[in-house]
Amino acid sequence: MSSTSLITLTVSDVKQYSYCPRVVYFTYCLPLRRPTTYKMAEGKLEHEHIAELEQRRSLKAYGLAEGERQFNVNLYSKRLELSGKLDMVIETAGEVIPVDFKNTGGGVGLNHKYQLTAYALLVEDQWQKPVRRGFIYLAPQKKGQEVTITPNMRLFVKAALAKIRDMLERESMPPPTRRWARCVDCEFRNFCNDVV
Numbered sequence: 131m132s133s134t135s136l137i138t139l140t141v142s143d144v145k146q147y148s149y150c151p152r153v154v155y156f157t158y159c160l161p162l163r164r165p166t167t168y169k170m171a172e173g174k175l176e177h178e179h180i181a182e183l184e185q186r187r188s189l190k191a192y193g194l195a196e197g198e199r200q201f202n203v204n205l206y207s208k209r210l211e212l213s214g215k216l217d218m219v220i221e222t223a224g225e226v227i228p229v230d231f232k233n234t235g236g237g238v239g240l241n242h243k244y245q246l247t248a249y250a251l252l253v254e255d256q257w258q259k260p261v262r263r264g265f266i267y268l269a270p271q272k273k274g275q276e277v278t279i280t281p282n283m284r285l286f287v288k289a290a291l292a293k294i295r296d297m298l299e300r301e302s303m304p305p306p307t308r309r310w311a312r313c314v315d316c317e318f319r320n321f322c323n324d325v326v
Contacts, residue, residue: 137298138206139291141214141252145245147290150307154294156318159301176233177217180269184218184231192229192265192274197222205252212291216249217267226257228264235270238277242266244290247283 137158146153181201189197197220206213218229228249232242243266250261265274297304306313306322313319 137295138211138213139294141205141212141216141245141248143294144212144248144287144290145241147294148241148244148286149239150312150316151294151297151304152306152322153316153318155297155303156321158298159303160321173233176269177231180231180233180267181217184267189220191267191272192220192227193276194220194222197227205249205256207252207255209255210251210288210291212248212252214249214252216253219253221257225263226253226259226261228253228261229267229274230264231267231269233269235268238266238268238275243277243283244287246277247279247287250279251284251287 143154143157146157184199185201189195189199200219200221201217203216203219204213205216216228217231220227220229228246230242230246230249232238246264246266250264253259254261261279263279264277266277267274306324313322316322
């Protein structure tokens, strides 16, 4: 068994890998401390604010009449060697639903859906119940967008975890994202000399 196969990856690694795999590479393979950007600091404060508001609201934004909520839920799966801290879990009589808060006006990206799928896998392991859907709460719109957790999304997340571990094992820098607009405010931009 290789040394990287034992590394516990995070749900954020899955999101970052689908956004730009180099972010994960730089995080684990370079001896540098990840700089905290203004965008990251603001995002953390916004999550705390949304959690405070959600504790006082009904579940109307999710189309639910009732359910028990837990906030800032620490999750871990030994089977997947994966961990994460989920913004909110809604437990009803029939299902457990992961909810991830986002402060974006740009809608739900594919990387957000894969992040939610990774949370769904962790919730399943912890609650021992299948998760068929989740929500991404869009703060500017004050609504939860439902995301169906499909078999293909589950396969993508599991494949991404294997690819990340392989990349770390080989310490092989992956190509950058093809969407260079994402590089503009990336905290690792200075390390990508091949990106304009």
